[in-house]
Amino acid sequence: MxxxxxxxxxxxxxxxxxxxxxxxxxxxxxxxxxxxxxxxxxxxxxxxxxxxxxxxxxxxxxxxxxxxxxxxxxxxxxxxxxxxxxxxxxxxxxxSLLQVPLVLRMLKPEQKVCVLTVNASTLTDRHLAAVGITERVNLVGLEHTEHFYPMIVGKRKDLDVPTAEAEVVAAATKATQDDPSIGAFVFECTNLPPYGGAVRAATGLPVWDAxxxxxxxxxxxxx
CATH class of the missing domain: 3.40.50.1860 (Rossmann fold)
Incomplete structure (x- = not known):
């Protein structure tokens, strides 16, 4: 098996x-x-x-x-x-979003989980409710990236890992600057784990993923 x-x-x-x-x-x-x-x-x-x-x-x-x-x-x-x-x-x-309710229980009551997703504009309340997410999340999307998102949706065939990593880290870093209550990241996208270490290093926050x-x-x- x-x-x-x-x-x-x-x-x-x-x-x-x-x-x-x-x-x-x-x-x-x-x-x-x-x-x-x-x-x-x-x-x-x-x-x-x-x-x-x-x-x-x-x-x-x-x-x-x-x-x-x-x-x-x-x-x-x-x-x-x-x-x-x-x-x-x-x-x-x-x-991987199934982890969000658990991660929230490990944070301070005033802290949030940042869900870093490939597309925040289409990750709906229906998606979140299906995995038990009801509170304290900040959705941050990568749909406006110049390299990562076009690769994900098939508009380009190549992947430059350093470029993608820089885009992911930039989005995560900006998220923490915009919302200091973020206490952890959960990556929605299963293509994001290669960049988890870089996000941890840049933000000092824990990261959970697929x-x-x-x-x-x-x-x-x-x-």
Whole structure:
């Protein structure tokens, strides 16, 4: 059996080490299965409308491969957390956003979690409610970046890691300057973990992401 199965979007993005889609990001085996039709802009910019059955079918295929838990390669699939969990007989964690309520309990009552997301303008209350987020979050998006976002949505095929890192760090740093009540970061986007160390160094704040969630998820199901 493989401990973790990942539902992948139907795209072809560059995936450096640290990205959830790169198996070298993990110290244990990962099973992958692509959800047909799950194009990035459909999921990120259109709330994955019409994709529920395809996502369920992909989860079922992973379960047929005897995975012990299921996650996804896009935090925006949080919108289907309840529906997917209800149809599988293994734990399902659609999004790193599931960590936000826990992180909030570890902060001072007046502090917030900054959710650094690929697109803050399309991460809706419906996404947040599906994973139990009801308070004390500051959404900061990367949709206006010149390099990172165009790469994510397929408008460019190359990824310059130092350029992307600089954009992510700039967004995180500005967020803390604009809102000193931010006490931690949770990265929504599963393409962001390669830059977590740089954000920690630049802001002095803790960072949780898709990799931290998957490590935690695996700890509960590993033989």
């Amino acid at each position: 493989t401990d973790i199965g990942v539902i992948m979007l139907d795209n072809d993005l560059p995936r450096p080490v640290g990205d959830i889609g790169n198996p070298r990001s993990f110290a244990y085996p990962i099973a992958y299965d692509v959800c047909p039709g799950a194009e990035t802009t459909l999921v990120v910019e259109q709330s994955a409308v019409g994709l529920l059955e395809a996502v369920k079918a992909t989860a079922a295929r992973l379960r047929d491969k005897s995975v012990r838990a299921i996650t996804t390669c896009c935090g925006f699939l949080a919108i289907y957390q309840k529906e997917l969990a209800a149809t599988q007989d293994v734990p399902v964690a659609t999004s 990799l931290t969630m998957i490590d935690w998820l695996r700890a509960g199901v590993a033989a």
